[in-house]
Amino acid sequence: MAGKERLTIVRQKIQSEKKITVSDLSQMCKVTEETIRRDLDKLESEGAITRVHGGAIWNEGAQKEGIHFYRRQSKHLKEKQEIAHKTVELLKGKRTIIADSSTTVVEALKLLPDSADITVVTNSTEVFREFQQSAINFVSSGGEFNKKSLSLQGQLAKSNIEQYNVSLALISCKGLSIEKGVFDSNEREAVIKKAMIRQADEVALLVDSSKFDQTAFVSLMDPKKLDYIITDKKPEDTWIEYCEENGIRLIY
Template identity: 30%
Template sequence: MLAAQRQEQILDQVRRTGAVRVADLVESLAVSDMTIRRDLDALESRGALRKVHGGAVTTQGPRTEEPGFEAKSTRQAREKRAIARAAADLVEPHSAVALSAGTTTAAVAEHLCEVPGLTVVTNSLRVAQILHRAPRPDRTVALTGGFRTPSDALVGPLALTSLRGLNLDVLILGVHGMQVRSGFTTPNLMEAETDRALVEAAGALVVVADHTKWGTVGVSTIAPLDRCDVLVTDTGLDPDARRALDEHVGRVVAAPLTEDGL
């Protein structure tokens, strides 16, 4: 196993359980104590975890921490590109589609530029800009009003009013985290309210979330796992997480990664 693969397994376990012990990693990964300690040093230098006596713990921030769009766009970029293509393939031509704000949904929008006859409703400035740059005479784009959040979402009373009374075929929803007990979550209370309005307006719910979102919990729940019809994630998802999700969501699609993520 390559060092990068081993470190990704360690990081997945830290995200899933909150902490790891060196002795347990030595046994499960069949490598030396020194190898594990070097891996933990490398992960700590990236800010991915924090070393403690005998192991390491998660560096997950407060449940209200909300990184900006640019910061999030550099994380798991390859996985997001694969997820975006797989999610866009689920959208039927001439349907009414909603896209929430987020870096993964922005990547989905790039692929939806090719789908004919869409009506797209979004509270994402980035999604609207992407679709505006690739105009089609057979496409309608509706951008909600509202206050802007760090993730470039439009939220608040104006956004809620514009969504009221809509009947959409499908919502493609980006999330901050997912967990069995808390469901799909976000660190922003106002964004959660707007996302819940989008969920209410949609007949089907497609959630796009890379494997690192598993076990992360934001302060506010958008929807329980069993409200999701299709979860599009990537092949890096932990097997235990996959089994848990299979029990709760309608269908799990694990988008395969290629060299360029396309």
């Protein structure tokens, strides 16, 4: 069975079953489990599935979550730019920043002072195109290149991030809930974001208003550990009260 044919079959099987193990796919396709794992890596990079321990699950929102970076960048651009402008105050005086690969965070980075005194560690590859002429020092996490999200992932990226201590982490998410926490939809991306959070003195969550009271597949962090939430408009009163009670600075 050719690789492309097998990949199509694996995709269809996961879509129909919703969740399946590497072992079952290996037996079905009569190939090694290592071959199946490589197939699953390809499907995850496309946004079709999410890898879980021992197997994979189908992303119901695959058509949304697999949207290429530039298509995502153009969606809700006004809201992202509003959030970015509200982040400017936090960026003042910060010399070391760690930033995820989300489109909202990239918009915020565009507003940094063009100074050689600033260093940004990131798993985004888009920043190196965007800031070719900038005096800012950008440090790449390295790792496996995801062409859809223009991000670097995997163990190498995580290990490299763990070498740096920074003043501020800029991250985004797919959903946040007072009861359940902050969520992302991609397990490999969430691993990188968790490492970034651990290495920062302060954490700022840049999130548009549609993500409030929503959940996604992967738990990212307890919202009580956030220092800032920056969004495009005033959230529900329950969020305002929650932030006040937990010392989170809410900016909208």
